[in-house]
Amino acid sequence: MRVIETILAVIIIVIAFSFTNIMATSPKSPSYEPSDLERLGYDALYNLDRQEILAKFVYSSNFSLLKSALMVCLPTDVNFNLTIFDVDKDGKLQKEGSITYGDNTLFETSNFVSTVTYILAGSGTEYDPRILVLMLVRR
Amino acid sequence: MGKTIKRLAKNRKLKNNVQGQFVIIAVLLIAIMMIALSVVMFSTVTYYKPESWSEYVSLVDNLKVAAQNVLQIELANYTKNLSEKDIINRDSFNLTLNEFANDTRIAFPSYGLDMSFTKETTLVTVGNYTRPIYDFAKCYWNYPESLSGVYAKVWFNLSKIGIYGYNTSVLLYLYARVDTSYIQQSPSQISSLNLTVLRENGLPVVDLTEANFKVLRFDPTIKDWTTLNVSDIDQTTAGTYSLIFSTPVEKPYYKWLVITIRDNRGIYVNLLTYNYIEFKVERATFPGSRTTSADEIYTIESGIDGHWFWNGKELQVTSEGKDLVLPPFPPLPIKQVRVNVTETGVTGPFVTAPCQYEVWEKITWHNTQVDVPKGLAEPTASLNASHRIVFQVKFPTLDISQQAVRIYWLDDLDAEPYQGPSDLTYDPATFTASTNKYRVEFIGVGHTMSPAYPYDYYGAATLLMMNPSSGLCFGPWNLHAFGKYSSSLAAWRPYGQWQIKYWYGNSSDRAVVRLIAILNSTQVQNVYNPSNPRSDYYDTYAIAFITANVKYLQLSVRVYWKQSKTDYGIWFASVMGNGGPTNYAFLNYTTNSVATYTYNYNNPQHREYTYPGYWAAHWNNQFGRGLILNEAGVQSLRSINASRTRFSVTESAPLGARQGSMEYEAVNCGGTAYTTYAGLNYNYIFAMWMYSGGGYTEVNNYYYMFRESYAPKIILPGG
Numbered sequence: 001m002r003v004i005e006t007i008l009a010v011i012i013i014v015i016a017f018s019f020t021n022i023m024a025t026s027p028k029s030p031s032y033e034p035s036d037l038e039r040l041g042y043d044a045l046y047n048l049d050r051q052e053i054l055a056k057f058v059y060s061s062n063f064s065l066l067k068s069a070l071m072v073c074l075p076t077d078v079n080f081n082l083t084i085f086d087v088d089k090d091g092k093l094q095k096e097g098s099i100t101y102g103d104n105t106l107f108e109t110s111n112f113v114s115t116v117t118y119i120l121a122g123s124g125t126e127y128d129p130r131i132l133v134l135m136l137v138r139r
Numbered sequence: 140m141g142k143t144i145k146r147l148a149k150n151r152k153l154k155n156n157v158q159g160q161f162v163i164i165a166v167l168l169i170a171i172m173m174i175a176l177s178v179v180m181f182s183t184v185t186y187y188k189p190e191s192w193s194e195y196v197s198l199v200d201n202l203k204v205a206a207q208n209v210l211q212i213e214l215a216n217y218t219k220n221l222s223e224k225d226i227i228n229r230d231s232f233n234l235t236l237n238e239f240a241n242d243t244r245i246a247f248p249s250y251g252l253d254m255s256f257t258k259e260t261t262l263v264t265v266g267n268y269t270r271p272i273y274d275f276a277k278c279y280w281n282y283p284e285s286l287s288g289v290y291a292k293v294w295f296n297l298s299k300i301g302i303y304g305y306n307t308s309v310l311l312y313l314y315a316r317v318d319t320s321y322i323q324q325s326p327s328q329i330s331s332l333n334l335t336v337l338r339e340n341g342l343p344v345v346d347l348t349e350a351n352f353k354v355l356r357f358d359p360t361i362k363d364w365t366t367l368n369v370s371d372i373d374q375t376t377a378g379t380y381s382l383i384f385s386t387p388v389e390k391p392y393y394k395w396l397v398i399t400i401r402d403n404r405g406i407y408v409n410l411l412t413y414n415y416i417e418f419k420v421e422r423a424t425f426p427g428s429r430t431t432s433a434d435e436i437y438t439i440e441s442g443i444d445g446h447w448f449w450n451g452k453e454l455q456v457t458s459e460g461k462d463l464v465l466p467p468f469p470p471l472p473i474k475q476v477r478v479n480v481t482e483t484g485v486t487g488p489f490v491t492a493p494c495q496y497e498v499w500e501k502i503t504w505h506n507t508q509v510d511v512p513k514g515l516a517e518p519t520a521s522l523n524a525s526h527r528i529v530f531q532v533k534f535p536t537l538d539i540s541q542q543a544v545r546i547y548w549l550d551d552l553d554a555e556p557y558q559g560p561s562d563l564t565y566d567p568a569t570f571t572a573s574t575n576k577y578r579v580e581f582i583g584v585g586h587t588m589s590p591a592y593p594y595d596y597y598g599a600a601t602l603l604m605m606n607p608s609s610g611l612c613f614g615p616w617n618l619h620a621f622g623k624y625s626s627s628l629a630a631w632r633p634y635g636q637w638q639i640k641y642w643y644g645n646s647s648d649r650a651v652v653r654l655i656a657i658l659n660s661t662q663v664q665n666v667y668n669p670s671n672p673r674s675d676y677y678d679t680y681a682i683a684f685i686t687a688n689v690k691y692l693q694l695s696v697r698v699y700w701k702q703s704k705t706d707y708g709i710w711f712a713s714v715m716g717n718g719g720p721t722n723y724a725f726l727n728y729t730t731n732s733v734a735t736y737t738y739n740y741n742n743p744q745h746r747e748y749t750y751p752g753y754w755a756a757h758w759n760n761q762f763g764r765g766l767i768l769n770e771a772g773v774q775s776l777r778s779i780n781a782s783r784t785r786f787s788v789t790e791s792a793p794l795g796a797r798q799g800s801m802e803y804e805a806v807n808c809g810g811t812a813y814t815t816y817a818g819l820n821y822n823y824i825f826a827m828w829m830y831s832g833g834g835y836t837e838v839n840n841y842y843y844m845f846r847e848s849y850a851p852k853i854i855l856p857g858g
Binding site for chain 1: 163166174204205212247
């Protein structure tokens with residue numbers, strides 16, 4: 001009788017371990033991809049901002065230099081699309097311009113598109129916020 | 140017994156069966172616990188992995204940087220406004236920071252972001268220099284060490300991801316120091332200036348060029364500040380700059396330089412190589428038979444353009460050195476200015492002297508250029524040639540002939556105008572100004588009659604004098620009058636409304652040294668037979684100074700006749716007594732002697748005495764009043780017809796009440812009628828001296844200080 005009980009107990013524990021093992025399966029590695037891209041994108045914008053380059057290019061609408069700066073900061077296999085919005089007096093976003101590097105269709109077709117939002121307060125002595133939306137995708 | 144054995148056997152059987160079930164139950168429980176633990180671990184792991192922690196960190200970083208940028212922008216704007224327009228505007232901080240908080244919600248709508256800024260206080264210390272930063276931004280300028288700084292705490296709530304109350308402090312500043320050691324070395328000229336420029340955490344500011352500096356020097360030829368050309372700049376060590384001037388600055392003008400620095404963030408800081416101006420005031424009165432000079436207190440106006448004034452006279456300025464060099468007042472907000480004086484001679488300690496800031500203007504009044512006060516200065520206005528700093532200098536004992544004065548300025552740009560204790564008050568409801576020594580009610584248009592004096596003046600302007608301690612109303616001090624109405628004297632008097640200058644702008648900050656009352660009248664009124672005021676007599680420009688802490692008030696009067704009129708008597712002053720005084724006296728201009736008289740109220744008359752001089756007085760045993768005329772005033776008095784000048788008294792009022800006046804007549808009313816002419820004009824300054832009566836000695840002792848010949852001198856340190 002006790003032998004049977006012991007066998008039953010072992011079976012229960014094995015089932016419990018199996019269940020736990022099955023349920024605790026980690027997400028597959030590709031799901032980290034957007035998070036990494038976000039980090040890359042944010043770091044790029046943050047570094048450009050700290051170097052006082054970002055505001056300079058954005059407020060002077062020097063988008064070609066801004067594109068070059070982002071290309072330097074991001075890995076070569078990362079495509080990006082940066083859209084710059086002005087916040088009007090009613091608090092509505094007005095598109096001021098955009099920059100694209102790489103194939104635009106990738107942003108529609110890829111499953112792993114990351115988006116970073118970054119706010120700039122102003123330039124020089126004027127509070128004049130811009131909201132930058134940077135979309136990133138790996139080729 | 141048999142039953143008992145059977146029950147024991149049954150229990151034993153049961154016990155054996157329960158032992159097996161317990162193992163299963165225990166194992167099941169352990170399994171459930173393991174599964175539950177696994178589920179918790181699983182939840183934790185699966186929650187952490189898809190949650191974008193790096194994204195949140197990035198967001199917070201971005202908000203911190205953006206908040207810092209907003210504060211930097213605001214500090215740049217704030218200091219720019221201060222530097223260029225002398226405007227302090229902190230409202231912009233609240234507006235912009237709120238706008239920024241709203242904009243962040245628009246930029247990051249899915250985080251439940253709530254951002255706010257709070258004012259905090261911190262100390263910025265650079266070497267021995269320490270200043271607090273609070274109220275968002277502070278500027279400590281116009282010293283050899285200056286600072287502009289902003290400090291705030293930034294708060295975030297990100298409710299969608301469970302972050303509440305996250306906060307971080309932002310401190311930004313620009314500090315600069317100018318090396319003034321060359322002033323002690325006293326070279327003949329300098330061609331460079333050394334400066335140290337630091338930012339937050341004491342980091343050197345290393346990216347400045349010539350364009351970031353502006354240096355002003357005072358140019359004595361144009362009496363204004365001019366920009367020095369900085370031809371080169373040399374950064375000797377990180378943050379330490381040597382500015383090279385294309386034209387050297389000569390001694391002593393290199394003592395007085397203004398340096399403005401704008402860093403590449405747009406933050407300004409303003410430095411001066413000096414923070415005070417010192418000079419001496421030397422009195423010209425003499426001890427004579429006096430035993431004290433406790434009340435010899437001068438109310439001096441210090442003009443910004445190197446001119447000083449007392450009682451309407453520009454003071455003589457001399458130098459202790461070879462050359463007379465006027466130290467220039469720097470272009471800073473006038474409210475920063477304070478005054479220290481000595482009270483025991485030039486070697487004595489400095490004490491704070493009440494001061495106020497006035498604006499004066501040169502007007503053309505009937506083709507004559509006249510300096511008149513416009514009122515109290517706009518406190519934030521930058522010091523300029525129209526400003527006068529007014530303060531008092533005392534000579535309390537006879538052995539003191541000089542006192543030192545230091546006009547200095549505060550470096551905190553939020554400083555309010557000087558508002559120390561003062562016995563001067565003004566009540567607009569009763570039109571009454573008071574000091575500890577006297578009370579003055581301004582009678583004129585808008586307030587024609589006082590409850591304390593039973594005569595309506597129908598818009599004629601006068602000063603109703605009262606004793607603040609007893610409340611006794613002496614009656615009016617009439618500024619000027621012409622002619623008689625029937626037997627009533629001094630009929631035609633200036634008509635108009637007093638303009639009172641007591642407050643700084645619309646603020647509650649008030650004059651602490653003196654109240655200014657201005658009467659600019661083009662009409663006259665017959666106080667005995669009122670009708671519409673007449674415009675065909677004379678114009679009057681009168682300025683009364685109701686001064687704190689002294690026994691005198693001053694009245695400056697200008698009269699210009701527009702048409703010829705014939706009547707009896709021209710009065711420069713008629714001061715009523717309301718039956719109070721018992722005796723009177725005056726200084727004879729010709730003999731320089733004094734005669735004393737007693738009012739005869741039993742046989743009231745208008746009594747006239749020839750050759751009035753610099754003063755007259757009337758008194759009883761409780762109070763006395765002196766009327767002191769300046770030298771120009773005596774000459775004006777005598778300019779119309781010297782033989783008809785009179786000191787006079789009138790012992791009864793029109794309805795027969797006791798009066799006891801004292802009067803100065805340029806043309807006596809007791810003689811023939813006098814015909815004025817268009818263009819006749821004169822001016823005079825009276826001081827009324829309020830004392831405790833019992834005689835005239837006090838007036839005779841102090842009247843010299845109101846005479847131009849005995850006006851104090853200003854002595855500047857050597858160049």
